[in-house]
Amino acid sequence: MGTHGMVTGPGGAAVKPAYSPGFGNEHSSEAVPGALPVGRNSPQRAPLGLYAEQLSGTAFTQPRAANRRSWLYRIRPSAAHPRFTRTGNGRLRGAPFEETVPDPNRLRWDPLPDPDPDTDFVSGLWTLGGNGDVRQRTGIAIHLYRASASMTDRVFGDSDGELLIVPERGTLLLLTEFGALRAGPGDIALIPRGVRFRVELPEGGPVRGYVCENYGTPFDLPELGPIGANGLANPRDFLAPTAAYDENPDRPVEVINKFCGNLWAAVYDHSPLDVVAWHGSHVPYLYDLRRFNVLGTISYDHPDPSLFTVLTSASGTPGLANADFVVFAPRWLVGEDTFRPPYFHRNVMSEYMGLIEGSYDAKAEGFRPGGGSLHNMMSAHGPDRETFDRASAAELRPQKTDDGLAFMFETRWPVTLTAQALSAGHLQRGYDEVWQGLERHFRP
Ligand SMILES: O=C(O)Cc1cc(O)ccc1O
Numbered sequence: 001m002g003t004h005g006m007v008t009g010p011g012g013a014a015v016k017p018a019y020s021p022g023f024g025n026e027h028s029s030e031a032v033p034g035a036l037p038v039g040r041n042s043p044q045r046a047p048l049g050l051y052a053e054q055l056s057g058t059a060f061t062q063p064r065a066a067n068r069r070s071w072l073y074r075i076r077p078s079a080a081h082p083r084f085t086r087t088g089n090g091r092l093r094g095a096p097f098e099e100t101v102p103d104p105n106r107l108r109w110d111p112l113p114d115p116d117p118d119t120d121f122v123s124g125l126w127t128l129g130g131n132g133d134v135r136q137r138t139g140i141a142i143h144l145y146r147a148s149a150s151m152t153d154r155v156f157g158d159s160d161g162e163l164l165i166v167p168e169r170g171t172l173l174l175l176t177e178f179g180a181l182r183a184g185p186g187d188i189a190l191i192p193r194g195v196r197f198r199v200e201l202p203e204g205g206p207v208r209g210y211v212c213e214n215y216g217t218p219f220d221l222p223e224l225g226p227i228g229a230n231g232l233a234n235p236r237d238f239l240a241p242t243a244a245y246d247e248n249p250d251r252p253v254e255v256i257n258k259f260c261g262n263l264w265a266a267v268y269d270h271s272p273l274d275v276v277a278w279h280g281s282h283v284p285y286l287y288d289l290r291r292f293n294v295l296g297t298i299s300y301d302h303p304d305p306s307l308f309t310v311l312t313s314a315s316g317t318p319g320l321a322n323a324d325f326v327v328f329a330p331r332w333l334v335g336e337d338t339f340r341p342p343y344f345h346r347n348v349m350s351e352y353m354g355l356i357e358g359s360y361d362a363k364a365e366g367f368r369p370g371g372g373s374l375h376n377m378m379s380a381h382g383p384d385r386e387t388f389d390r391a392s393a394a395e396l397r398p399q400k401t402d403d404g405l406a407f408m409f410e411t412r413w414p415v416t417l418t419a420q421a422l423s424a425g426h427l428q429r430g431y432d433e434v435w436q437g438l439e440r441h442f443r444p
């Protein structure tokens with residue numbers, strides 16, 4: 001099935017989306033010349049017989065710097081749809097998370113088993129846990145995804161929050177109302193609250209990765225303070241799609257809406273991926289984590305990982321994030337008289353970590369690509385024994401650490417697990433042992 005306004009490959013499959021650069025700015029795009037109204041959002045009759053529709057991601061009255069909204073010019077208005085009815089939630093869960101008692105233990109999982117055939121992105125979503133409350137628009141959910149099939153006549157939209165997608169294996173083609181994003185391992189893709197999309201697997205499956213569903217304030221770039229005007233994730237490296245619409249929208253399409261934790265479905269008589277032009281700031285985006293400008297010490301000590309923040313979702317309290325997305329990207333370590341890997345710590349924020357490739361410098365073994373670890377509020381963690389021994393004795397030459405790409409979803413409230421996460425076969429038993437044998441060296 002082709003998509004208009006996009007380069008197409010053999011069989012009509014979209015292969016090379018075109019992008020519009022920048023973060024938080026006003027993008028605009030039209031798949032057909034003249035489809036975007038000039039000088040007004042809502043003309044008496046929108047161009048080319050399209051319907052004009054606004055989609056807001058923040059309250060109309062929020063300050064300009066935080067305001068997110070887009071105008072869509074589409075073949076049919078989103079309002080033209082039948083009644084939604086409840087459908088199965090599968091392995092998806094939502095906040096408040098009350099299936100288990102919040103757990104202070106350090107926990108680690110191996111990757112999820114491969115999906116059954118015919119598992120698409122939505123049916124393969126598997127919730128690990130989260131915090132906050134979807135009805136209050138606070139907190140996050142941590143999901144894993146695994147898929148073996150493309151969504152063809154199925155479209156998903158999440159009313160509960162934005163979806164930060166972190167592929168670990170395989171490529172996703174995200175066909176959204178705003179156009180297409182192609183995301184593979186090392187990229188992140190963000191689908192804003194309410195934006196409809198379907199996921200194709202252009203290189204086949206199985207694919208897998210992580211999702212942070214952010215119920216709170218939309219992710220933004222962190223302030224840079226004394227760092228200056230440049231650095232960390234640079235705005236121009238974020239890519240929004242350009243307008244592209246389904247060439248064959250007049251066919252039955254099942255639309256799944258995640259609403260207050262549950263899935264609802266309705267079969268439309270058309271595809272809602274029928275937006276011919278759009279402009280605005282509430283847009284999907286793609287970012288290549290390898291573009292992250294990693295800053296660190298050039299003197300001594302291990303800086304806090306806040307320095308690796310790619311995106312942050314503000315809470316009402318300055319400096320306290322609802323959630324941060326943090327990347328541990330290749331970098332040079334040069335600290336003098338410094339224990340260079342992550343230090344031992346107990347953190348008031350809760351940390352879920354995943355691994356996109358290779359290994360992570362705090363863990364000698366057991367933390368696998370596609371797996372994850374949870375170090376909840378105040379839980380004591382840091383280098384495993386092997387890493388501690390090695391780094392305490394290492395000769396401190398400048399050293400490049402470039403054998404992995406790890407990330408962290410860090411959040412203000414403890415993460416409560418789903419029952420399936422706590423009883424999963426891929427939950428590692430005995431994770432505590434990595435800190436056993438850290439012996440007494442104290443010699444007064
Ligand atoms: O590995 C972790 O636990 C994440 C982490 C990394 C780091 O460099 C410092 C603190 C921290 O929580």
Ligand SMILES: [Fe+2]
Nearest residue numbers: 347351375381
């Ligand atoms: Fe930590």
